[in-house]
Amino acid sequence: MSDGDSSDGESNVGQRFDRLPATASERVVAGRATRAEVLEYFEDRFEIPPETFDEYTFWEKGAGKIWIFSGESPSPAPVEAIGMTCLRTRQEHWKPTTDFVQRFGRQANACVIDIEREAARRFVCGEDQSLEWDGDWGYLIVAHEIAGEREPIGVGLYLHGELRSTVPKGRQREL
Template identity: 60%
Template sequence: MTDERRVPEDESLEDNIGQQFDRLPATPDDRTVSGRASRKEIVDWWVEQYDVDPKIFDPFTFWEKGAGKIWIFGDDTSSPIEVEGLGMTVMRTRQRHWKPTMSAVQRFAQHANKNVIELSGEEAVRFAQGENIQYEAWDGDWGYLIVAHELAGSLAPIGVGLYLYGELRSTVPKGRRESLDTLE
């Protein structure tokens, strides 16, 4: 995957205030906080990485709280706002490779048309329990993939996996790992 991104730091811009939610600027040209991603960059990333139709994100606003923790909200409110949570976390930026959250993948993966890896029942169970999977059959991009399993005739997203060197690394958070019965 060619998802290595860095939003340029600009010393002439404001600093991030980590305890409040700030709406992302619409475009990079609208940026007022150094290093902050823009709405356009976030949506473009989902389009490039997973071939998600950008219109899927039209009803949502995007916010940053902390350093690169991006939230998606199905409404609008004043900015900045000091609350503990607003919508759900959608991804992490301000790091070498941007990473979608498990919640975002479970919410938006049904719209993805690329970089989705389908696991068998046994592999899906192991992945959901936090195990890494040896997976040589993948011939797509490396990086953060959407991990899914066929269930009742359609693909059901499990979470996010990091694919490197023939291994699919589970990034399922410890608190969300599941002990599942074997899936068929």
């Protein structure tokens, strides 16, 4: 079945925001994530408590681009943007966005790699680098200590002893 096809005729409309269904039993578009699945992902992967998102709604626009919004809106929503992108879901491994990590990453208690100044500089420049990490492989929250506090700076992909920067090209900076 391709994205957007479902047995009951409901389909994903790429240019429209649709609120995520609360649970799988409420899903009408095949392949669409549910609120429960999104909360479970953030809790299981990063140990971000589900109640962190009590005041937020989740929306899909396009195939698997999930947005988070503080507030309510009718669904479907005929707007260009609502809140901020937070997650890509219709791929093998779900990937949080840089914006999401910078906003909510302080709540994470797992899959956070703390890197030193030089490694942080290289990461923000978009460079991949060899680093030791004894945690899970996959997408991580990359953080650096700033003014005595852990500050999430982006999303990294850790595989085979290498931290790959996924900082979007337009946000990469030479420091």
